[in-house]
Amino acid sequence: MPPPDAEANPASGALLSLRPPGGATDERVAVEMPVALTVNGVSQAVMLATPADLEDFALGFALSEGWIRSSQELLDVEVLTQPDGIELALRVTTAREQQLKARRRLLAGRTGCGLCGLESLAQVSAVKPAPVQAPVLADGALDRALAGLHAAQVLNARCGGLHGAAWCLPGGELLLAREDIGRHNALDKLTGALARHGADPRDGFVLMSSRASYELVHKTAMAGAGLLACMSAPSSLAIAMADRVGLQLWAFVREGRATRYA
Structure with a gap:
């Protein structure tokens, strides 16, 4: 059963309003x-x-x-x-x-x-994820998911500097997203939200606004999802980990393009 919400739930303390020296208006910055x-x-x-x-x-x-x-x-x-x-x-x-x-x-x-x-x-x-299986993506799924992620990053739209982690169906429909100043924190929040909603991560895939790092591959596999798509570059260790657990890894996911690395 998919979770009901499609965007992060902003907390009142997630953003800070301040006026830079010499500035005429207040700016919003992400709280860390x-x-x-x-x-x-x-x-x-x-x-x-x-x-x-x-x-x-x-x-x-x-x-x-x-x-x-x-x-x-x-x-x-x-x-x-x-x-x-x-x-x-x-x-x-x-x-x-x-x-x-x-x-x-x-x-x-x-x-x-x-x-x-x-x-x-x-x-x-010491902590090894079990092997995972990737879902079969529909044509254009990554483009649709990417468009959904931009819309779901409600905190980032107000301040910039926040990473987004989204869970999407194989057709590209984005059902859940979480944000944080740390990319791995955003993914942990997404994993927790999926578990709290009783959703099965194997039914969809994870899309991240960041580079594809070892930690993100590891956390995605630990959650049970079989496909990770990231907007920026992968690392060698991320590719090796993805191969090891059978996770499908896509990087440089941009409008109209994506590269599969594992």
Whole structure:
């Protein structure tokens, strides 16, 4: 069953209004702030993110990091305003808490990171996505999805600088989108939103406004989607990861063109 909404739900704190020195009018800028994620009272990660759709972010991040295997294992999320940022206090089942203790890692997140906080190279492949299968795209699907993404980026239209992640049907219809100053955060929010709505990521594909990085391929596969399309260039590691898990990877998705890399 597809989710009902087709655009992000802007939070009141996602944008900041300020007047540049010498400027005549106020400008809108995207808010970037520390967002700490704790699980059953234990600190797990600190990311820099835009404070919108935070419950989606908490669930999606937990799924993509392998903290939980399904939304049913996340019992509650409390959004707490702290002096230095926001804390997302996740409460998970006892069984998942024990597994987390056995495989605990700390992340000091940045808006462009994908492997930050890992303690050794061996941890790069510690969380492996299962093989995925790509949907069959209709002719013109990527063009239709791209047009939908531009319309769905309601925050970016007001300030610029925000990435968009969208979930689209094989025909190109965009059904859900999330935004964040970090591309991987936007995808985590989308993953969480899909899980909260009970949608099956295998029924569609992911479209991103950014380059195609390793982290985005990994997170897309962890969500269960089999196709990732990005507006900018891919990296070698992203292509290798896509080949490894059977994910169809498209990049340089622009109006009237796209290149398939895996």
